[in-house]
Amino acid sequence: MMTRYDERPWLKAYDPGVPMDIDIPSKTYLDALNEGLTAAPDRAAMHFMGTTIFYRQLDNMSCRFAEFLSASGVKPGDVVGLSLPNIPQFLIALCGIMRAGCTATGVSPLLTPKELSHQLNDSGCRVLVTLDAVFERVLSKIAGQVPGLSHVVFTSIGDYLPAIKRILGKLLKKLPTGTVTPLDGKIVRSFKEVMEKYPPAKPDAAVTPESICLIQYTGGTTGLPKGVELTHANIFSNLTQVKSWTDFQLGQDVLCSGFPFFHLAGLMFGMTAMATASTQCLIPDPRNTKHICSQIRSHAPSIYANVPTLYQMLLDDPGFKKLDFTPAKIFVSGAAPFAVESIRAFESVVGTGKVVEVYGMTETSPIITGNPLAGNKKIGSVGVPVSNTHVRIVDVETGTQIMPVGEPGELIVRGPQVMKGYHNKPGETDHAKREHDGNIWLHTGDVVRMDEDGYFYIMDRSKDMLIVGGYKVFSREVEETLYQHDAVEFCAIIGQPDPKRPGSEIVKAVIQLKTGAGKQEADTLKSNIIAYCRKNMAPYKVPKIIEFIDSIPLTAVGKVDKKSLR
Numbered sequence: 245m246m247t248r249y250d251e252r253p254w255l256k257a258y259d260p261g262v263p264m265d266i267d268i269p270s271k272t273y274l275d276a277l278n279e280g281l282t283a284a285p286d287r288a289a290m291h292f293m294g295t296t297i298f299y300r301q302l303d304n305m306s307c308r309f310a311e312f313l314s315a316s317g318v319k320p321g322d323v324v325g326l327s328l329p330n331i332p333q334f335l336i337a338l339c340g341i342m343r344a345g346c347t348a349t350g351v352s353p354l355l356t357p358k359e360l361s362h363q364l365n366d367s368g369c370r371v372l373v374t375l376d377a378v379f380e381r382v383l384s385k386i387a388g389q390v391p392g393l394s395h396v397v398f399t400s401i402g403d404y405l406p407a408i409k410r411i412l413g414k415l416l417k418k419l420p421t422g423t424v425t426p427l428d429g430k431i432v433r434s435f436k437e438v439m440e441k442y443p444p445a446k447p448d449a450a451v452t453p454e455s456i457c458l459i460q461y462t463g464g465t466t467g468l469p470k471g472v473e474l475t476h477a478n479i480f481s482n483l484t485q486v487k488s489w490t491d492f493q494l495g496q497d498v499l500c501s502g503f504p505f506f507h508l509a510g511l512m513f514g515m516t517a518m519a520t521a522s523t524q525c526l527i528p529d530p531r532n533t534k535h536i537c538s539q540i541r542s543h544a545p546s547i548y549a550n551v552p553t554l555y556q557m558l559l560d561d562p563g564f565k566k567l568d569f570t571p572a573k574i575f576v577s578g579a580a581p582f583a584v585e586s587i588r589a590f591e592s593v594v595g596t597g598k599v600v601e602v603y604g605m606t607e608t609s610p611i612i613t614g615n616p617l618a619g620n621k622k623i624g625s626v627g628v629p630v631s632n633t634h635v636r637i638v639d640v641e642t643g644t645q646i647m648p649v650g651e652p653g654e655l656i657v658r659g660p661q662v663m664k665g666y667h668n669k670p671g672e673t674d675h676a677k678r679e680h681d682g683n684i685w686l687h688t689g690d691v692v693r694m695d696e697d698g699y700f701y702i703m704d705r706s707k708d709m710l711i712v713g714g715y716k717v718f719s720r721e722v723e724e725t726l727y728q729h730d731a732v733e734f735c736a737i738i739g740q741p742d743p744k745r746p747g748s749e750i751v752k753a754v755i756q757l758k759t760g761a762g763k764q765e766a767d768t769l770k771s772n773i774i775a776y777c778r779k780n781m782a783p784y785k786v787p788k789i790i791e792f793i794d795s796i797p798l799t800a801v802g803k804v805d806k807k808s809l810r
Contacts, residue, residue, distance in 0.1 A: 247636065247646050248648075248649050249634075249635060249636045249637065249646070249694070250634070250636075252264070252629075252634075252698065253696070253697065253698035254628030254629055254697070254698025254699065255698070256697070256698070257616055257619055257620060257627075257628045257697060257698060257699065258616060258619070258628070258631075259489075259616045259617055259618045259619050260618070261491075262488055262489060262616075262631060263488070263631055264631060265631055265632050266484055266485065266488055266631045266632055268480070268481050268484050268632065268660055270453050270477070271453065271476075271480050272451050272452065272453055272455065272457075272476035272477070272480055273342065273457050273476045273479040273480050273483065273515065273519070274342050274343065274345075274451045274476065275480070276480060276483060276519035277339060277342055277343075277515070277518055277519050278343075279494075279519070279521075280299075280494075280518045280519040280520055280521045280522075281299055281302060281303045281306070281339065281518065281521075282299070282303060283299075283494055283495055283521045284299055284494075284495040284521045285298070285299050285300035285303070286298060286299070286300065287299050287495055287521055287523065288523045289301070289302040289335075289518065289523065289524065290302075290332055290335060290523065290524045290525075290526050291523065291524070291525050291526065291539065291542070291543055292331065292332050292404055292405070292526045292528075293405055293406075293409060293526075293528075293535070294405065294406040294409055295332070295404050295405060295406055297332055297404070299521060302335070302336065302339060302518075303444075304444045305336045305340075305439055305444075306336055306337075306339030306340040306343055307340070307343065307444035307445060307446060307447065308340070308438065308439055308442045308443065308444050309336060309337050309339070309340025309341070309344075309438060309439075309442075310339075310340040310341075310343040310344040310445075310447040310449075311442040311443060311444070311445045311447070312340070312397075312433075312438045312441075312442045313340065313341070313344040313346060313371065314344055314447065314449075315442060316371070316394075316395055316431070317394075318344065318346060318370055318371055318395070319345075319346075320344065320345030320346060320449045320450060320451065320455075321345065321346065321347060321455065321456070322346050322347065322368075322370045322371075323346065323347045323348075323349055323367045323368050323369045323370060323459060324337070324341045324346050324347070324348055324349070324369065324370065324371040324372075324373070325348075325349050325350075325351045325363070325364060325367070325369040325371070325372040325373065325374075326338060326341075326348060326349070326350055326351060326373050326505070326506065327351035327352070327353050327355075327360075327372060327373065327374040327375070327378055327506065328353065328373060328374065328375060328399070328505070328506070329353060329375075329401065329504065329505075329528040329529070330504060330505050330510065330514075330526045330527055330528050331399075331401055331403075331404065331526060331528055332404045332526065333373065333399045333403065333404070333435050334373075334505045334514075335505075335514060335518065335524075337373045337397070337435075338505075338511075338514075338515070339518065342451075342457070343447045343449065344447055344449050345447070345449025345450060345451045345455070346449075347455075347456045347457065347458065347459055348457070348458055348459075349363070349367045349369060349458065349459045349460065349461070349471070350458075350460055350461075350505060350506035350507060350508070350511055351363055351364075351369075351372070351374075351461075351506055352504070352506045352507075352782065353374070353375060353377075353378050353506070354782040354783060354784070355382065355782055356382070356779070356780055356781060356782065357382050357385045357386045358386075358780060359469075359781065359782065360382050360383065360386060361386040361389045361390055362468055362469070363461055363469070363471075364390045364392070364393055365389075365390055365392065366468075366471060366667065366668070367459050367461075367471050367667065368392055369390075369392065369393055370392065370393065370394050370395065371393070371394065371395040371396070371397065372393055372395075372396050372397070373396075373397045373398075373399070373435070374396065374397070374398060374399075375398070375399060375400065375401065375420070375422065376398045376399065376400050376421055376422040376423070376424050377400075377420040377421055377422035378422070379396070379398050379422050379423075379424050380422030380423050380424070380425075381422060383396065383427075384425065384427070387427040387428070387430065388428070391429075393430060394430060394431065395430065395431045395432075395433065396427065396430055396431070396432045396433070397433050397434070397435055397438060398424050398432065398433075398434055398435065399434065399435035399436075400419070400421060401419050401420065401528065402419045403435060403436060451476060452476070453475065453476050453477035453480070454475050454476070454477060454664075455475060455476050456473050456474070456475055456476075456664070457474055457475055457476045457478070457479045458472075458473075458474045458479065458508070458511070459471040459472065459473055459474075459667050460472045460474065460507075460508045460511070460606050462605075462606040462607070462716070468721065469718075469721070470666045470667070470669055470672055471666060471667030471668070471669075472508075472606045472607050472663050472666060472667070473663055473664040473665055473666070473667050474609055474663055474664070475664050477660065478609045478660065478661055478662070478663060478664070479512070479515065479609055481609070481632070481659075481660035481661050482512070482608070482609035482610070482611055482660075482661040483512075483515070483516055483519055485611065485630045485631050485632060485633070485661065486516060486611055486630070487516075487520065488630075488631055489611075489614055489616075489617070489630050489631070490547070490574065490617060491617070492516070492520050492522075493520075494520055494521050495520070495521035495522070496520075496522070496546075497517075497520070497522040497523070497546045497547050497573075498522065498523045498524075498525065498543055498544060498545045498546050498547070498571075499513065499516075499517045499522050499523065499524050499525070499545060499546075499547045499548075499549070500524070500525040500527065500536070500539060500540065500543075500545035500547070500548050501513045501514075501524075501527065501548065501549040501550060502527045502530030502536065502550045502551070502554045503530075503549055503550065503551070503579075503714070504530075507715075508606045508609075508610050509549070509578060509579055509604075509610060510549075512609065512610060512611075513549050522547075523543070525539040525540075525543050525545055527539070530550070530554050531557070533557050533558050533560075533561040533563075533564065534561065534563065536558060537558070537561060537563045537564055537567060540564075540567050541567060544568075544571040544572075545571070545572065546571050546572060546573045546574075547572075547573060547574045547576070548572065548574065548575045548576065549575075549576035549577075549578070550575075550576075550577065551577070551578070551579045551580050551713065551714030551747075552577055552580055552581065552582035552583070552586065552714075552746065552747040552748075553580065553713055553714060553745045553746070553747060553748050554714070555575065555577065555582070555586070555590050555599075556586055556590075556745065556746055556747075559586075559589060559590055559593065564593065565593050569593070569594040569595055569598075572594055572595065572598060573598070573617075574598060574600050574617065575590070575594060575598050575599045575600065576600050576602055577599055577600065577601050577602070578601070578602045578603065578604065579711065579714045579716075580711040580714055580747045580748060581702065581711075581747045582599070582601055582747055583746045583747055584623050584624045586746050586747070587599050587601075587623050588623070597621060599621075599623075600614060600615050600617060600621065600627075601614070601615050601621075601623075601625065601626050601627060602614040602615070602626060602627065603626035603627070603700065603702065605688060605690075606663075607662065607663045607676065607686055607688075608657060608659070608661045608662055608663070608686065609661040609662075609663070610661075611630055611661070612629060612630070612633060612635070612655075612657055612659075612661075612688075613626050613627045613628055613629050613630065613633075613635075613700050614626070614627040614628070614630055615627035615628075616628070620697075622695075622697075622699045624701065625695075625699040625700060625701050626700050626701070626702055627699060627700065628698050628699055628700065629657075629659075629698075629700075632659050632660055632661075633657065633658075633659040633661070634657065634658050634659060634683075635655060635656065635657045635700075636655075636656050636657075636680075636685070637651070637652070637653040637654065637655055637656075637692060637693065637694060638653050638654050638656055639653050639654070640652075640653055640654045640691060643678070643687060644680065649694055649695070649696060650693060650694070650695065650696070651693060652691050652692065652693045652703045653691065653692070653693075654687060654688065654689065654690065654691060654692075655688045655690050655691075655692045655700070656680070656685040656686060656687050656688065657685065657686050657688060658683055658684060658685045658686065662677075662686045663686070665677065675687075689709075690702060691703045710737070710738075710739035710749045710751060711739075711747070711748060711749055712739075712742075712748060712749055712750075712751060712784045712785075713745065713748050713784060714748075715784045717737075717739075717749075717751055717784065717785050719736070719737030719738070719806075720737075721781075721785070722737045722751065722753070722777070722781065722785055722787070723735050723736065723737050725776075725777060725780050725781055726753060726755070726773070726777070728780075729773055729776050730758070730761075731755075731757055731758055731761035731764075731769060731772075731773065732755055732756075732757065732758065732761075732773070733755075733756045733757055733758040733759075733761075734755070734756040734796040734804070735753055735754065735755045735756065735796070736753075736754045736796060736804045736806055736809055737751060737752070737753055737754075737787070738752050738754065738806055738809050738810050739751065739752065740752050740789065750788045750789060751785065751786065751787045751788055751789070752787060752788070752789040752790075752791065753773075753787035753789070753790045753791070754791050754793055754796065754809055755773070755790060755791070755792055755793065756792075756793055756794070756795060756796045757769075757792055766792060769792075770790045770792075773787075773790060774786060774787065774790065797809065
């Protein structure tokens with residue numbers, strides 16, 4: 245049955261030259277990467293705090309890393325983890341992983357030992373590239389719990405800094421460092437050793453469009469984070485869609501983003517840059533707005549991508565308003581809502597119409613919708629579906645009934661960028677990818693509405709998901725940790741707007757205590773619970789507010805009534 249969504253009313257919003265459907269060739273991301281790495285050898289690939297690495301060097305060093313993997317017995321299809329901030333080693337290793345035909349998984353350096361152990365074991369990670377600081381603080385504590393991990397490559401933030409900055413950073417203790425020790429049953433190498441010891445042999449690993457390119461972990465409402473399997477075809481397709489949407493030209497742009505590489509938003513931004521021979525300004529600490537301003541002043545980026553909270557932080561920095569934004573074409577905003585008034589205030593500095601809000605998710609490689617670059621941008625909307633993308637809005641309860649235009653419901657999507665599935669979780673995959681009218685659709689879990697022009701508006705996120713500084717926090721995961729505390733009988737995690745960070749939330753825990761636990765002094769007990777959370781989850785997931793309540797409200801079927809709590 246034809247619906248308004250099947251008519252794709254958003255097509256009239258497309259910029260001239262952007263097709264309804266692109267003829268996407270059967271290629272891999274590796275094909276695109278090899279073109280980008282070799283198209284402009286003398287062009288800067290990345291700027292990092294005073295150091296510039298050119299594409300000729302990136303090509304050479306990534307071949308060395310690929311040779312290291314091959315010589316270490318790592319085979320095409322094996323998983324290699326990258327637990328690093330936005331530093332050159334991440335991109336060098338990533339290119340090497342791709343060229344060796346392996347699968348990459350981004351690993352947050354903020355994970356606790358328990359969280360790291362889960363991801364390494366669940367993904368089947370063979371090699372982990374990480375900071376010496378993470379090695380000492382986290383990895384050394386769980387080395388015996390990750391039997392499949394055979395090799396560890398350690399590095400330091402200062403390894404690719406100019407000598408004077410490296411020396412001063414160590415003297416002033418501004419660079420995080422850690423002690424690296426032998427690990428039983430594992431081979432430990434330094435990144436420098438890999439670059440010096442292994443020759444830059446051109447690898448010939450066989451990679452097909454259906455090979456798994458990335459396993460990226462995303463939380464959910466059903467427990468621990470799940471690994472999203474994205475094929476080379478998925479990544480190449482979304483790359484092609486984004487290039488068409490933004491009119492990327494080979495070797496023409498300078499990119500700047502505070503999105504971390506270990507999350508798909510930052511990773512895909514970086515992968516797109518390398519596949520298009522673009523230059524990147526690496527931002528290892530997105531909270532350091534002065535450093536970002538210095539990069540803008542020195543390198544005149546043309547394309548930016550950040551969470552709204554970082555744009556707001558930049559706007560609050562007096563130095564940002566003094567910069568020349570004439571070269572800037574696009575300020576991509578995603579991962580959280582960008583308040584309308586904040587967009588207007590930001591564009592009063594950088595230029596009207598330059599903010600482009602987009603929407604996506606890890607399961608879609610990630611882009612689903614975006615505002616047009618030249619055409620009508622509707623502030624407050626996330627734009628329209630990109631080429632080759634079909635969407636519908638269905639009733640949240642039934643998951644099948646098509647909702648009228650203007651009415652909110654769950655967004656479902658199909659297109660070449662939709663994931664293969666969840667790693668080793670066929671049940672979860674079948675729940676997320678369901679058949680409707682003979683096609684397989686991905687259920688996003690996000691509540692949206694579409695206006696008459698085909699523009700989409702995020703009404704609410706998945707019921708149990710919060711956005712904290714651009715990071716997704718899934719309440720079920722935090723709740724399961726809280727339930728392990730001996731004072732907690734029932735609990736619920738909800739979000740509260742953060743008055744200091746528009747578009748971001750504060751994690752709040754509402755707790756019903758066990759009988760007898762309430763006899764403790766409330767502030768002491770709250771401090772105890774927060775300390776417990778800090779030991780067992782990443783910092784951004786830890787509740788900032790704890791409220792004790794006599795009885796958690798329940799719905800008629802016995803579920804926690806979060807709507808009532810909110």
